[in-house]
Amino acid sequence: MKSALDCVVIGYNDPPLSFHEHRIMAQDEMSPERRVFMREHLMVDGIRRAPMDVINHYAERFLGVGPDPYYHVGEVPNLAAVYLASYLRRQGHAAEYVSLFRPEQGALTELLECRPRVVAITTTFYLMPWPVQEICQFVRAASPGSHIVVGGPLIDNLVADLPAETLRDVFEWIDADSYVKESQGEATLGSLVGTLIAGGDPAQVPNLYVRSGQGFRFTRARPERNDLDECTIDWGLCDPGGLGLTVQTRTARSCAFKCSFCDFPVRAGALSVASVAAVERELRQLARRGVRHLVFVDDTFNVPIGRFKDLCQMMIANDFGFEWYSFFRSSAARDTEIYDLMQHSGCRAVFLGIESGDDSVLRNMTKSSSTDQYRFAVEQLHQRGITTFASFICGFPGETEKSLRNTISFINEIQPTFYRAELWFYNHRSPIHEQAQALGLTGQGYDWKHATMDSALGADAADELFRDVTGSTWMPGYNYDFWAVPYLRGKGLTMSEIVGLQSIISSLIPFNSASTADPASEETRLRQLQALQAWFSSVAMSEPRYRLALEASAAAG
Secondary structure, X not given: OOOOOOEEEEEEOOOOHHHHHHHHOOOOOOOHHHHHHOXXXXXXXXXXXXXXXXXXXXXXXXXXXXXOEEOOHHHOOOXXXXXXXXXXXXXXXXXXXXXXXXXXXXHHHHHHOXXXXXXXXXXXXXXXXXXXXXXXXXXXXXOOOOEEEXXXXXXXXXXXXXXXXXXXXXXXXXXXXEEEXXXXXXXXXXXXXXXXXXXXXXXXXXXXXXXXXXXXXXXXXXXXXXXXXXXXXXXXXXXXXXXXXXXXXXXXXXXXXXXXXXXXXXXHOOOEEOOHHHHHHHHHHHHHOOOOEEEEOOOOOOOOHHHHHHHHHHHHXXXXXXEEEEEOOHHHOOOHHHHHHHHHHOEEEEEEEEEOOOHHHHHHXXXXXXXXHHHHHHHHHHHXXXXXXXXXXXXXXXXXXXXXXXXXXXXXXXXXXXXXXXXXXXXXXXXXXXXXXXXXXXXXXXXXXXXXXXXXXXXXXXXXXXXXXXXXXXXXXXXXXXXHHHHHHHOOOOHXXXXXXXXXXXXXXXXXXXXXXXOOOHHHHHHHHHHHHHHHHHOOOOOOOEEOOHHHHHHHO
């Protein structure tokens, strides 16, 4: 007889690249979304593969890690799932979590055999509901009596974007029993679990869409104000063997800035931070469990700057031995002491949301930073051996050919270790939408137009930037991005090996499409593929946690 289980929390469902490929490659060759996609993968042995799938493709042959290796950034425990399971356990509930749906379906099946009262599905990284619907189907088949609840950013976005009738249809299609509409949501989940265990009615729980008649109705809003010190993760409740060498954590909620292209601070509310003492308790637990690569996911880890200095000094005093990684706001770091503290506390790499190398565009973005501040930050970081990843946006209102050339020159000048440029995605929930009339801004998503550019020209700009940047190494974003760096470090790669891999990947991307390829010969392409194989022959990686047959996974998609 299996023990009782109150709740299972499910993290991320990563569809195979082929799922996106079929949809995107059916679009016109010059469609902006397709052109973005062409820089997110490689053609290897006639198959389009995301960068991590390229690693999986060669790993079995060259790395001696056994059959069907499945390296994936999702091997790092899903922070939302870990956090919610820890929160429920603190309330006295029996809760377990699954980080990555596809390779952990066997483990999930075993948990569902316990017939949990509630199955909670997080949606932190989803732009579309299909992955959630797939999880719901799986849970319904394995544990029909479990109450399925879905919450997170996807639900917030669906509620904000869809008319009531369409929202009802999407909720019916996803097939959950209830949906959390609250930017935090952990208290709502805890209340739902407690209510169902006691035999109560979910309609009495606030912040929920619940089934009612032929559709869903919202119960009532009750804003949550969860104290971060009281909600820290108790890593002692986690299986030490399941953590691995790389772990994510957070020390704050929301963002202190109001960038005009981003709606996150509007959804998440005012910045809230955990005390240094609470963070220290978490880090001590993680150090005792053998974690060596620590990723702080806070949007503004180094803000407020005084607290950031205290955090660095705390890590130095404890001598944890972590290599740590985070977002970094250059405008808040204007003295060399900050960079010294980062170096001595173990900072290994940072994500810089630079977005443009043109000051007029930065002002349009309300970035609160200047190109001079970014120059200073990158110089100070590189002097201390800290790796940098810089993100950029092409086509934001005010962008022109001149501002684009300024950005290209800027990247080649400061030379971040890695970079990526995204075509601007017009989100009507972002603050810039309030200026739509003044900016001549129409459309949405990747299909937009404003006074100085349209999305087709924006896609041209992104192509131009990729072609003309020579002082930095491109890093694809699809299930990879900057966050692949701490994961791969945890698998044994050195930073120079990661840079070498990315350099080869970048050189092969132009061959994804004949219409956008550089005028290089087939001999050049084959030479770069040989360089890729030689790279795999020269490195060593520890085995992945997961095993998954990629071809079977792609076929299922």
